[in-house]
Structures are given as C-alpha cells and as structure tokens.
Amino acid sequence: MITTIEETTLPGVAETGVEASVGMGLSALAAAPDRLTAILGSCVGVTVYCPALRLGMLSHVLLPDSRGRSGHPAKFADSAVRHMCSTLAARGAKPDELLAKIAGGARMFGRGVHTRIGEENVRAAVAALDSAGVRIVAREVGGDIGRRISFDLSTGSVTVESIGRESRTM
Amino acid sequence: MTLLCRESHITCGDLRGLFAAATREASEAMRRWTNSPIELTLDEVRELPLEDACGRLGVGDEHFAMVAHTIDDVVGGTLVLMFDKDNGRRLAASLLGKGSQNGGGWSEMEISALTETGNILSCAYVNAITRLIDRRLVPSVPYFVSDYGASVLQQAFAAHASLRDAMLVCRTGFHHAGDELSWLLIFIPTIALREAMEDAFVHLP
Numbered sequence: 001m002i003t004t005i006e007e008t009t010l011p012g013v014a015e016t017g018v019e020a021s022v023g024m025g026l027s028a029l030a031a032a033p034d035r036l037t038a039i040l041g042s043c044v045g046v047t048v049y050c051p052a053l054r055l056g057m058l059s060h061v062l063l064p065d066s067r068g069r070s071g072h073p074a075k076f077a078d079s080a081v082r083h084m085c086s087t088l089a090a091r092g093a094k095p096d097e098l099l100a101k102i103a104g105g106a107r108m109f110g111r112g113v114h115t116r117i118g119e120e121n122v123r124a125a126v127a128a129l130d131s132a133g134v135r136i137v138a139r140e141v142g143g144d145i146g147r148r149i150s151f152d153l154s155t156g157s158v159t160v161e162s163i164g165r166e167s168r169t170m
Numbered sequence: 171m172t173l174l175c176r177e178s179h180i181t182c183g184d185l186r187g188l189f190a191a192a193t194r195e196a197s198e199a200m201r202r203w204t205n206s207p208i209e210l211t212l213d214e215v216r217e218l219p220l221e222d223a224c225g226r227l228g229v230g231d232e233h234f235a236m237v238a239h240t241i242d243d244v245v246g247g248t249l250v251l252m253f254d255k256d257n258g259r260r261l262a263a264s265l266l267g268k269g270s271q272n273g274g275g276w277s278e279m280e281i282s283a284l285t286e287t288g289n290i291l292s293c294a295y296v297n298a299i300t301r302l303i304d305r306r307l308v309p310s311v312p313y314f315v316s317d318y319g320a321s322v323l324q325q326a327f328a329a330h331a332s333l334r335d336a337m338l339v340c341r342t343g344f345h346h347a348g349d350e351l352s353w354l355l356i357f358i359p360t361i362a363l364r365e366a367m368e369d370a371f372v373h374l375p
Contacts, residue, residue, distance in 0.1 A: 021230075023221035023222050023224075023225065024220060024221050024223070024224070024324055024327065025220055025221045026221050039224070039230060039231050039318050039320040039321055039324075040321060040324075041317075041318070041320065041321030041322055041323075041324045041325050042321075042324055042325035042328050043324050043328070062220075062324065062327070062328050063328060071220075072221070106321070106325075107325070108238075108315055108317065108321055108322045108325045109238045109240075109313035109315050109322065109325070110238065110240045110242075110248075110310060110313060110325075111310070115240070115325065117325060117328045118325065145317065145321075146317040146318035146320070146321025146322070147318075147321070148231050148318065162317075163233055163316070163317055163318065164275070
C-alpha cells in the first residue's frame with residue numbers, strides 16, 4: 001500500500017490497492033512496491049526517485065512559477081521540486097542520489113497565449129531540477145497528445161501511455 | 171459549463187440565471203442543426219476543488235472526442251464540448267445520415283460533423299453571453315481533439331488556476347426525446363469575463 005502520501009490530507013489522491021492517482025496540483029510520496037499515476041495534458045508529471053531507498057515522489061505540476069501565489073507546492077514547478085527534494089531528504093535520501101523523470105507539457109489545442117502553458121511547464125520543471133542539482137535521466141514531453149503515466153516505486157521506471165500509441169517505459 | 175469562481179457575493183445559484191438564456195439559445199441552435207428534439211438543461215451549479223475537478227466531472231482517463239474553442243482575450247475563456255466515443259459516433263452518424271462506425275479512428279466526415287456541432291453550440295453560448303455583458307466575444311476556430319478528457323481540460327484549467335484553487339461548475343446536460351445523452355459542455359471564463367458576468371447580474375432589472 002502507499003506508505004505515505006504527505007502529512008496532510010490530499011483530497012485528490014485516491015488509493016486503489018497499490019496504485020494511487022495524483023490529482024492536479026498535488027504530489028504524493030510512496031515506496032516500493034507501490035505505483036503512482038497521473039493523467040497529463042499541459043500539466044507536467046515530475047518524478048523524483050531515490051534508488052537506494054526505493055522511495056520517490058510524483059508531482060502533478062499545473063503551472064510554471066509560484067511567485068507568491070497560493071496553493072499546494074506541487075501546483076507550481078519551482079515549489080514542487082523544492083518540496084519533493086526536502087521531503088525526500090527528510091526521509092534520508094541524499095540529494096546527489098536523486099533521479100528525475102518528466103513527462104507531459106503538451107499543447108492539446110489552440111494557438112492563443114494560454115495554450116503555451118505546457119511548454120512553459122516543461123521549461124520551468126527542467127530549470128527547477130537543474131537548480132536543485134537533481135539529474136534528469138529521462139523525459140517524454142511536448143507534442144499534442146495526452147499521457148497517462150505510471151511511476152513504479154520498485155524500479156523507478158515511468159510508463160507512459162497515450163491513446164492510439166504503444167506504451168513506452170522510461 | 172465550468173466557471174472559475176472568485177470571492178464574490180454572487181452565489182452559484184445567482185449565476186444559474188445568467189446562463190439560462192445562453193442554454194435556451196444553444197438548445198434552439200442544436201434542434202435546428204440536428205433536426206431532432208435535442209434539449210439542453212443547466213443541470214447543476216457547484217464549486218469544485220481544482221485538484222479533483224476532472225474526477226468530480228467524471229472525466230479521467232476515458233477516451234473522449236472533444237471540440238474546443240478559445241476566446242483569446244482578457245475577457246475570454248475556453249469552451250469544450252465532450253462526447254464519449256459511442257455518443258460521438260452516434261451523433262456523427264445521425265448528422266451524416268449513415269450507420270455508425272464501430273471502430274477505428276475518426277473519419278474526416280465524422281470530425282467535420284462533430285466540429286460543426288461544437289461550433290454551433292459554442293457560438294450560441296458566446297452570442298448569448300455577448301448580449302448579456304454587452305461586449306463582443308470572438309471565439310477561435312474549433313479544435314477537434316480525440317484524447318483523454320482530463321488532458322484537454324487541464325490546459326483550460328491551467329490558464330485560470332493561478333488565482334484560485336476552486337472552480338464553480340455548471341453542468342449542462344443534453345437530452346434527446348426525453349433520454350439523457352452522455353455529452354458535456356464545459357465553459358471556463360477568464361476572471362475578467364467572470365467579473366463582467368457578475369456585473370451584468372448586479373444590473374439586471
């Protein structure tokens with residue numbers, strides 16, 4: 001079962017056996033053998049994994065930049081990465097051992113200013129991970145497709161599914 | 171329809187009235203377009219937490235056919251008409267006057283039929299809101315998307331999520347000859363449009 005999902009109640013997280021879905025703007029902490037999932041469009045799923053502890057987090061990032069705005073830290077790329085690093089460090093993970101993977105950041109429709117949010121989310125997530133010194137080992141981002149990701153805490157692998165395409169594991 | 175809510179003395183119930191005219195107009199447009207007794211009803215108005223908005227709307231990793239319009243202005247927003255695959259196929263078949271396809275991708279004719287449906291519906295809503303707030307709103311061309319419903323909605327939510335963590339949800343239902351159809355129309359206005367609608371409410375006779 002999911003060992004810990006933050007210290008606070010997360011209404012967007014629904015446990016279903018060993019798999020929990022992480023809602024928009026939320027994050028979850030879990031350990032092997034559990035899995036965390038998210039549905040992504042313009043949102044970016046950022047996973048940070050500690051192989052030594054087989055412990056990791058998934059943040060379902062909605063927006064690039066917190067800049068004094070309210071909400072759960074996982075809502076914004078910059079605060080999400082800080083939150084995940086500090087939460088994992090508090091559980092004994094060493095920062096230089098953490099491995100990150102990112103997915104999502106699509107432009108699902110449209111050409112207006114609000115439709116570029118996916119690209120901005122990806123840029124912000126990469127910058128935040130670089131700034132925190134967390135190595136990005138895989139990414140599947142951009143395009144105009146929805147993605148369902150499944151983060152396996154036993155291995156750190158992230159499986160990406162899209163409608164009409166073969167699933168990919170990274 | 172889904173509206174982003176601000177701190178306001180205007181209640182969810184008050185806002186129902188603002189959309190009654192738009193719903194009637196869209197209903198009439200759909201009857202003319204489909205040449206069938208389709209009726210739209212504003213079924214409920216409620217506020218939902220952002221992180222669970224898709225779940226409460228019953229939109230997750232299911233496959234939907236969607237037609238999205240954006241109104242790319244400060245006073246703007248996003249409209250999304252959603253069908254599950256079966257309902258989308260049935261509507262397209264009905265509009266094209268032929269039997270429903272069972273599987274495979276969407277044909278160009280089906281996409282065209284569904285896109286035009288979204289266009290007619292969205293324009294009816296936008297026209298009604300334009301008259302209400304006395305300001306011209308210009309929707310984009312329609313975008314047809316066949317994908318996870320939540321993937322599409324989150325892009326629309328993201329444009330408005332920085333200011334609040336909850337949204338006012340107004341669900342519009344569709345009925346055909348008394349039977350409920352699994353269609354969903356979601357409208358997410360910008361904060362400025364929301365405020366314009368509230369101002370219009372205050373000045374209603």
